[in-house]
Structure formats: C-alpha cells, structure tokens
Amino acid sequence: MSAMWSLWSLLLCEALLPVVAVSVQVLSKVGDSVLLVAECPPGFRVREAIWRSLWPSEELLATFFRGSLETLYHSRFLGRVQLHGNLSLELGPLKSGDGGNFSVLVVDTGGQTWTQTLHLKVYDAVPKPVIQVFTAATEEAQAPQTCQVFLSCWAPNSSDITYSWRREGTMDVGVELPGLFSNRQVLRVSLGPGDKDVAYTCIASNPVSWDTATVTPWESCRHEAASGKASYKDVLLVVLPVSLFLILAGLLGAWHHGCCSGKRKGAGADRVPETENPLV
Secondary structure (H helix, E strand, O other): OHHHHHHHHHHHHHHHEEEEEEEEEEEEEEOOEEEEOOOOOOOOEEEEEEEEEEEOEEEEEEEEEEEEEEEEOOOOOOOEEOOOOOOOOOEEEOOOOEEEEEEEEEEOOOOEEEEEEEEEEEEOOOOOOOOEEEEOOOOOOOOOOEEEEEEEOOOOOOOOOOOEEEEOOOOOOOOOOOOOOOOOOEEEEOHHHHHHHOOEEEEEEEEEEEEEEOOOOHHHHHHHHOOOOOOOOHHHHHHHHHHHHHHHHHHHHHHHHHHHHHHHHHHHOOOOOOOOOOOO
C-alpha cells in the first residue's frame, strides 16, 4: 500500500513541480536487447524513479522505491524488462511493435524532479538483397563488343531501406557511381571486353543493419550472346525479305492464273459451232 502511495505521489510531483526534461532517440533492431539509459544530472541523488511507456499505450514498466527495484507490472514487456542498479531500463528481445516513446521520472532527496523521454525505433534486420541483371539492346552507334546492362537490387519483405552500389576492385570508396535510378535501386553500366571480371556490389542498409550482394554482369552479356537471342532489328532483316518474296510470289501466281483463264475464254469465243446440213 505504501508503494502505491509513493507511486501516486511521484506522479503528482511530475504534474505539479517544476520538471527538467531531456529527449533522446534510441535505435535498435528486432531480436536484440536495448538499454534505455537514465542519464541523471551530476550530483543528482535519486530517491525514487518510475519508468513508463507513453506511446502507443501508456503502461507502467518499472519502479524504484526505497532502494527496491520492481518490474513485475502487467505490460506488453512483461518478462522482457530489467531495471539495473543505475536505473537504466533494458528491454528485450525486441519485437517489431515495441517501438514508441518511453519516460523515466526521478526525484532526488531534496524533492527536485527530473524527466527524460526516449523515442525507441525498432527496425527489422536487413535481409540479403537480390540483384537482377537486364541486358539492353545494343545500338548501332555504340562501340562494337559493348554491353549495356541494368542492375536492379532489392531487399525482400523490408521497408526503410537505403541502397548504394560499389564497383569492386577500385579505391573510390564513398564515391557515388553514375547511372543510378529509382532511389539508387537500379544501376546502368556499360561493359566492354576489359570488364569481364568486374563485379558490382549492392549494399542494402537501414540505420541499424546492412547486407550485401555481388554480381559479375558480363556473364549475363556472354550468356545472352551465346543463347543466340536476336534483337528486333535482326528479326526484321530476315522476316521482311521472306514476307516480300511470299507476297510477290502470290501476286505473280494470281496474275499468271488470271492470264491463263483469259486465254482459254478467248479461244472458246473464236470457235464457230458446226451445224449439220439437212438432206434435201
């Protein structure tokens, strides 16, 4: 009963007495544990403290009264919360819905109150990204034996992802490659025979984790050339002459048939029918 009275007294102090407030942002990821540190001012001798979740729902998480630590409060963190001796609160293992606003209210031996608000953002771990290679049709204006490719990178079932690219074997660390599209998810590169072993790496990241995937795009150019895939121009060069030949052959056949039919009709018209003379 005295503990509940102290709790209500502490909350009343927060509402009525001057409060010094500090706001902090904390980042973590699903499956990890996070430590919400209560950074009291120098010389602040804590007498009582209370940790609460403010959003998305207001819940009591842990308290410190008369030298006793208590965490067995019914909240969504029940069984996943620990209050340390320095009054820092440890939460974990974290779930995707554990982000939100948290508050610690402390009172010193002189009755002065101090409040710290922490915003916890929980991210999913970045999965291994997937790279797809698309080859572009070669234009006649391009140099011979060149290959234009589009590299598309994406991290499945993820959000809040940032993408970047790196050409392996170069010292241009931190330099953004040209030819980027769609928020850096797509990279266009032009390859030549000297780029057969050049690899490109896609880095997918969020503020707390990252993963990579690497591809050698010249292999796709070689496979497409070996598969004998023709561009639409090559198809037209074959299809059009054959089509024209068939059309002309059809016209000539029709014209020849018409001429022969006309000659046969003319010959029949010039022939005079023979009649028998009656005997007298």
